[in-house]
Amino acid sequence: MRIPLALLLALAPPVPLAPADLDSAVADHMEVTGVPGLAYAVVGPDRIEHEGYEGVDGEGTPVDADTPFLWGSVAKPVTATAALLLEDQGRLDLDAPVDTYLPEFASFGADPTVRDLLYQTSGITLGIGTEVSDHYGTDAPSLEDRVAQIAASEPGEPGTHEYSSANYLVAGAVMERVTGDFAGFLRDEVLAPAGMDSALTGSEEARRAGLVPGHRLWWGTPVADATGVDDSGAAYGYLGGTLADLAAFARMQLEEDPPLLDAPSLARAREGAVPVPGSAQEYGLGWRETVLSGTEETVFFHGGAVPGYVALLVVLPERERAVVVLQNAYSMLADMHFQALGLNLARLVAGADTRGPVGAAPYGAAVWGATGVVAVVGAVTLWPGRGRRLAALRAVVGAAAVAAAVLLLSAAGPRPALLWLPDVAVAAVAAGALGAVAAVRAAVTLARRP
Structure with a gap:
């Protein structure tokens, strides 16, 4: 049984922010991880309540409010919001088969709906997602070629959640077919109304925004050599921008009268609908739902990474707050090494103790x-x-x-x-x-x- 949000808010006493504790957790994290630069914020329904900028970017320039980051899979809840908006406009049916919009996808050995793509229950596998993602430059395969490659792949288990960025790549292709220009639709009808004014959706925008190389780990040392932006990847992971941009998306989750859709629709999108195998999480429309460890509070979150960058967005509806963390270093084998900071800041917002930095x-x-x-x-x-x-x-x-x-x-x-x-x-x-x-x-x- 789900408890109404209004009741949860009434039951959960407000926890005053302790900026010194937040900043101390960040300092400890930077000392343990050696991440060169990061930005973080605690967001309320009306404003950013606390923010910080630490370290330097890949060119040695101090990180500040104008520093862009790539967000990785935190793009997925943004993409799901775009799909909901198209549905609200009567232009997209989430329960229609994918091949309604992409006839070339009829050859796939399952019959997923658009909603299945967003829930990641389509039968598209992690393996094919690895093959079709993270391609850069003029030699990158086209979006159409990647969709064809996914359609020709062997399905996994339709109806069971299997995380694969290929789901959102195909969802982006569906919306490209519906709108004629998904990146343009995203900029004009999602990002701009949400107040994400300097968000970027491709390599040219990244260049104009001043995005510099992120850091990959080479024998434990961060090296600024990650330069790629996938121009077909905004839907699944190559969306980016400043701390204020992602904070605006976080704030929209808390507002009574959000600039896109309405609060109940956004809340339903966040709710877990399918179990995530091997975890206590459930996956919604681009969001994960779970109980934050060390607390008894339900949170909605999504993390993400691309080579050189990692991000985390955590929404704590019972506290009417959200946490945003952007960092400019990453290794796949050290995921929690980096992501632990966002979870620790969320624990502090919930009035709980942190669990300290996580080793690698x-x-x-x-x-x-x-x-x-x-x-x-x-x-x-x-x-x-x-x-x-x-x-x-x-x-x-x-x-x-x-x-x-x-x-x-x-x-x-x-x-x-x-x-x-x-x-x-x-x-x-x-x-x-x-x-x-x-x-x-x-x-x-x-x-x-x-």
């Missing part, structure tokens, strides 16, 4: 483990000597290194691995190359007569 143990184990493998394989490969025992050792170690490198790069895909996990991928390639040399040396030695 999975990332450290992967990158230093892979580097250790390179060292071992290199030592075995280059060790002087041509004895048969050493050759046998080289054969075993070399074959194992090649197999491990092939397994890693084939599981993630060479391009996504190098994009999202550059240091681990480079170490894997180095280990595989050294392993191949070791195997060849072993074969030459063992081929000789004893």
Whole structure:
């Protein structure tokens, strides 16, 4: 049973903001993570109640109110809002099959509706999402080609939530077909009315806004080398802008009279409708619903990342507040290392204690483990000597290194691995190359007569 929001607001005593505690949590996070720059805000229904800007961008310029960030999958609730607006205008039926708008999608081995795309229950898999996302520049496949690639892919389990950015890429293609210019519709009828005045939807807008490279981790060190913007990706992850832009979207979730749709419609969109396997979350129309750990409060949130940037938006309706955090560094294996800050700020807003910064143990184990493998394989490969025992050792170690490198790069895909996990991928390639040399040396030695 859902308790009416008005009753929740009456029952939940207001928690005065403690800016010093918020700022202290941010300082602790920056010290532990080494993130070069970030911006954060606590938002109420009328204004930003507290905000902060720390560190520098990828060119060493101090982060301030004009600094743009990419938002990653926080674009998804914005895209879902655009779909709801088109439905409200009578131009889109969320319960119509996708091939109503994209006849070329009829070849997909399931029959998803537009709503299924937004709930991510369409049968589109994570694997195909990895293949079709994060393409940059003039050589990037077109939106039409990517839709065709998704339509030709093998479905997973329709009706079950499987997170895949390909769902929102197809949803964007549907709205492109309906509007004739999805990016233009998004700018003119969603972003501008919402007060997201400097939000960006593509690489040219990013260039004009002064977006600079974000940071990827190379052996734990943030390096500003992430420069890509996917021009077909605004619907699933390549939306961006300043802290004020995303704060405006957050504020819209709290207003009694929002500039788009109405408060009940936005609240229904946030509500979890399908369970997220393996978690206590439910997924709505571009939103996740869960109970914030360390509290008893229901929150609605979405996080997101692209190479070099990570973002989190958390709405706490019982407190009539939201938390927005934007950061300019990321590694896929250190997701909670970065995202813990937004959750800790939300706990403070809810009157609870923080859980402190989160370490990056999975990332450290992967990158230093892979580097250790390179060292071992290199030592075995280059060790002087041509004895048969050493050759046998080289054969075993070399074959194992090649197999491990092939397994890693084939599981993630060479391009996504190098994009999202550059240091681990480079170490894997180095280990595989050294392993191949070791195997060849072993074969030459063992081929000789004893």
